[in-house]
Amino acid sequence: MVTKSTAAAFAGFLAPALLAQTRAMTTLAHISDIHLSPMPEMSWRDMMGNKRITGWLNWKMRRNEELNSETLTSLVAHLKSQNVDFTAVTGDLVNLALRSEMERAGRWLEALGSPERIAVCPGNHDAYVPGALDMACNAWGDYMRGETLEDACFPFVRRVGDVAVISCSSAVPTRPFLAIGRFDEAQAARLSRILATMGEAGFFRCVLIHHPPNAELQHPSFGLKGHRLFRQVIAEHGAELVLHGHTHRSSIHSIPGKNHDVPVIGVAAASAAQGGRLDDPARYNLFRIERQADSWSCVMREFGYQRLGSDIVMRMQMRIY
Secondary structure: OOOHHHHHHHOOOOOOOOOOOOOOOEEEEEEOOOOOOOOOOOOHHHHOOOOHHHHHHHHHHHHHHHEOHHHHHHHHHHHHOOOOOEEEEOOOOOOOOOHHHHHHHHHHHHHHOOHHHEEEOOOHHHHOOOOHHHHHHHHHHHHHOOEOOOOOOOOEEEEEOOEEEEEOOOOOOOOOOOOOEEOOHHHHHHHHHHHHHHHHOOOEEEEEOOOOOOHHHOOOOOOEEOHHHHHHHHHHHOOOEEEEOOOOOOEEEEEOOOOOOEEEEEOOOOOEOOOOOOOOOOEEEEEEEEEEOOEEEEEEEEEEOOOOOOOOEEEEEEEOO
16 A cells, blocks of 8 residues: 555655555567658758758668668567557657658557557657657657656656556757757656655656666767766666667666666667668567566566568567566
8 A cells, every 4th residue: 555655745746546465467568769761751941941951861871771661560560469568669750850750650659559558758859850849749649648747748657557657758959960868957856756756656667768878878979968867866766677769779788776776778779671781670678577575577578570580589588677
């Protein structure tokens, strides 16, 4: 049962809830970097005066061959066959943040599932130019909404079984040739309160952020500004899992938490074609999370394409907890 101190922490934030002694296992899928294609028609007005011209050229010269809709369609069909409880999408649904792309991404989310079973955290391509993130929030609606603090959009919380999915935003518009993210002090303060409340209430806390927060994956051109601040919040309040995209690579790292190191797991781009020179082939991750007395069981399975062969396979299985 929620304690008095926990219920007080919920005030003005989350409605108090009774926690059952035992809950069924929760299955959580993680998919990222959708990069819906093909690129829609663009006018010169769309490209003038902003970074879309460089993004359009990059797509035509490189990304057009690396990312494709056929791969994405097959991967999503495989994911949906798993009948998961919840799906986390860690950003970059679009490429240049055109209005037509935002609308198409909204339809793609509807085909993936209902908003009650899907949460999106935005990526840098979803905030490609000023005003794009607001357009994404409007177009994707309840997929980018949840329980929040201070009427701020991020972080927001979705609760499914024993799992609290906490969606942060690192998405900001940047200058041409930059793909950096930003995590500021205001969002850090809200995340601190959310992690403390969810931890006291006994939830498995899974934090979503598009840009990886660990020091190993930082770069001046595409890293996360505020990655140290993010890690400080996790070190002070703890979490059970951090999921990210952005790198287009399968990766497993960790950062210090309150009582134990916290796994930081990235996933390859969901539309990445086999044989690409830049990225790992398309993949998604599936987590099976279950409470065991005073601890957690969490098993991760990675599904997707390999460099050779045409089938989607289970590439890896490992116990996180």
